[in-house]
Amino acid sequence: MNRLTYSPIDPGAAIAKVRSVDAGAVVLFLGTARQSTAGRSTSSLDYEAYPEMAAKELAALEDEARRRWNLVQCAIVHRLGHVEIGEICVAIAVSSAHRQAAFEAGKWLIDEMKRTVPIWKCENWADGSSDWVHPGLSEEGTSG
Amino acid sequence: MNRLTYSPIDPGAAIAKVRSVDAGAVVLFLGTARQSTAGRSTSSLDYEAYPEMAAKELAALEDEARRRWNLVQCAIVHRLGHVEIGEICVAIAVSSAHRQAAFEAGKWLIDEMKRTVPIWKCENWADGSSDWVHPGLSEEGTSG
Amino acid sequence: MIVRVRLFAIARHLAERGLWETTLPDQATIAALRRQLEREIPALAGLANRFRFAIDARYAGDCEQIPPGADVACIPPVSGG
Amino acid sequence: MIVRVRLFAIARHLAERGLWETTLPDQATIAALRRQLEREIPALAGLANRFRFAIDARYAGDCEQIPPGADVACIPPVSGG
Numbered sequence: 217m218n219r220l221t222y223s224p225i226d227p228g229a230a231i232a233k234v235r236s237v238d239a240g241a242v243v244l245f246l247g248t249a250r251q252s253t254a255g256r257s258t259s260s261l262d263y264e265a266y267p268e269m270a271a272k273e274l275a276a277l278e279d280e281a282r283r284r285w286n287l288v289q290c291a292i293v294h295r296l297g298h299v300e301i302g303e304i305c306v307a308i309a310v311s312s313a314h315r316q317a318a319f320e321a322g323k324w325l326i327d328e329m330k331r332t333v334p335i336w337k338c339e340n341w342a343d344g345s346s347d348w349v350h351p352g353l354s355e356e357g358t359s360g
Numbered sequence: 361m362n363r364l365t366y367s368p369i370d371p372g373a374a375i376a377k378v379r380s381v382d383a384g385a386v387v388l389f390l391g392t393a394r395q396s397t398a399g400r401s402t403s404s405l406d407y408e409a410y411p412e413m414a415a416k417e418l419a420a421l422e423d424e425a426r427r428r429w430n431l432v433q434c435a436i437v438h439r440l441g442h443v444e445i446g447e448i449c450v451a452i453a454v455s456s457a458h459r460q461a462a463f464e465a466g467k468w469l470i471d472e473m474k475r476t477v478p479i480w481k482c483e484n485w486a487d488g489s490s491d492w493v494h495p496g497l498s499e500e501g502t503s504g
Numbered sequence: 505m506i507v508r509v510r511l512f513a514i515a516r517h518l519a520e521r522g523l524w525e526t527t528l529p530d531q532a533t534i535a536a537l538r539r540q541l542e543r544e545i546p547a548l549a550g551l552a553n554r555f556r557f558a559i560d561a562r563y564a565g566d567c568e569q570i571p572p573g574a575d576v577a578c579i580p581p582v583s584g585g
Numbered sequence: 586m587i588v589r590v591r592l593f594a595i596a597r598h599l600a601e602r603g604l605w606e607t608t609l610p611d612q613a614t615i616a617a618l619r620r621q622l623e624r625e626i627p628a629l630a631g632l633a634n635r636f637r638f639a640i641d642a643r644y645a646g647d648c649e650q651i652p653p654g655a656d657v658a659c660i661p662p663v664s665g666g
Contacts, residue, residue: 228372231388237395237446243466244371246386247585248379250457263584264513266577269561270584294584302381306585313394315470322387323463326585334558334577335584336513348514349583353554391666407665408594410658413642414665438665450666470666478639478658479665480594492595493664497635 217290218274220267220335222297230309234289239311243318245326247306249299257342261299266334270294273333281310281325285317292325294335305337362418364411364479366441374453378433383455387462389470391450393443401486405443410478414438417477425454425469429461436469438479449481505530507537507570510577515555518547524578528570534559535566541578555580586611588618588651591658596636599628605659609651615640616647622659636661 217233227246234242249261278290288311295305308325312318337349371390378386393405422434432455439449452469456462481493509524516522526540534557542549556579557564559571563579570576590605597603607621615638623630637660638645640652644660651657 227375227388231371231390235390235392235446237393239392240394242388242390242392244375244386244388244390245459245463246375246379246388247459248383248386248455249381250384251381264516265584266510266512266558266561266579268575269558269577269579272561302379311392315389315391315467319389319463319467323459326459330582330585332563332582333584334512334579334582336580337583338513348517348580350514350554350581351583352581353514353551408597409665410591410593410639410642410660412656413639413658413660416642474663474666476644476663477665478593478660478663480661481664482594492598492661494595494635494662495664496662497595497632 218271218278218292220265220270220294220296222295225293225295225304225307227304227307230291230293230307233291234309234311236288236311238313239288240313241315241318242309242311243315243322245308245322246304247326249301249303249305251301253339258301258339259342260301260340261305262338262340263294263296263299263305264336264338265294265296269334274329277325277328277333281321284324285312285321287312287317287321290321290325292329294333296335362415362422362436364409364414364438364440366439369437369439369448369451371448371451374435374437374451377435378453378455380432380455382457383432384457385459385462386453386455387459387466389452389466390448391470393445393447393449395445397483402445402483403486404445404484405449406482406484407438407440407443407449408480408482409438409440413478418473421469421472421477425465428468429456429465431456431461431465434465434469436473440479505532505572507532507574507576509537509541512578513580514551515548515578515580519545530572531569533566534564534568534570537570537576538566551580586613586653588613588655588657590618590622593659594661595632596629596659596661600626611653612650614647615645615649615651618651618657619647632661
């Protein structure tokens, strides 16, 4: 169950989606908008996606996670648009019979999501400038 | 922030306790009461604690986790008394600037909690019998 | 053939448009599209070799041919999460 | 001295009580208490060597002396979570 949304993410809803009498373990990961990055103050974020492809990639990650671990349920929600500091950018919830699978799958899903899913973050700095974040591109290249 | 409670655990409250503008990552672990264990049907659980010592041990685990990882916040809640299938037995929430620390600390806290904190689980089986769970004790020894 | 390419994030920002339309020979590959991007949008010339491309919402390798009418997208390094 | 020992879980269940009171020489150790438990509560004799003990809500080793009036507890293998 994967979703892109322009509205605030409700972590309780993500948990509710994966809880089950067959699961002994639930792991929820939340990525939240931090006030400062590498010592620099952020005032807000903006997320952009290629939505059709992001949905496909998220579904593929969920399928792969279910293949690798014996998950009971799996839910991923990613925020798009304008995000204030402290708000939730992404929620990944997984459930499994035992805790090791839930921890491993949760960690793997966020690592892979950051590597492959076509979603981009723009940092709106407190000084008024903005930068698209593109890991591996040169600093000058990403200044927007 | 650690707590033993005879009331249902609210995972949203655990998350709220650790969210912070200084944290980019929140990891929540929930242990929930499973319907079956090793192929045998469970109808409910009962938890007993040595409360004064459990509180001290939980506080010590939180201190140690904060020393080992650079956590922003940490909250542990364990349920006591009668727990129905599907209910939450334990919630561990941690927040940190980056996700690796949150995953590692969350995993470490539940592993250590299960090893050292004086809390005991009694499985009430669907067939009407009950067993105290004591890892390492012989089967005959634990049948209650 | 006419190829329509969606641009995102830094690519959209520097190209000052979200959709780039270009003309390529039939059966042109992603590699050819990448070279065309460098020529037609000089602001992206220094970055184009770090971009990935997608055909019909799936990552496509440099040797892949672009089918006529395909939904093509330019994918700068992603930063979700 | 009189030592009061809290019993939990299987220990409480098999001993049919939550508190066990016993008399030990002053400065007796946890090891002596463990041997006393085996003698005085035969239902726990086979398990006592797998139990840990706590003094004033902290795990105590076998060589530790029990202070007079200490809060002592018998801790079977734990199973929280």
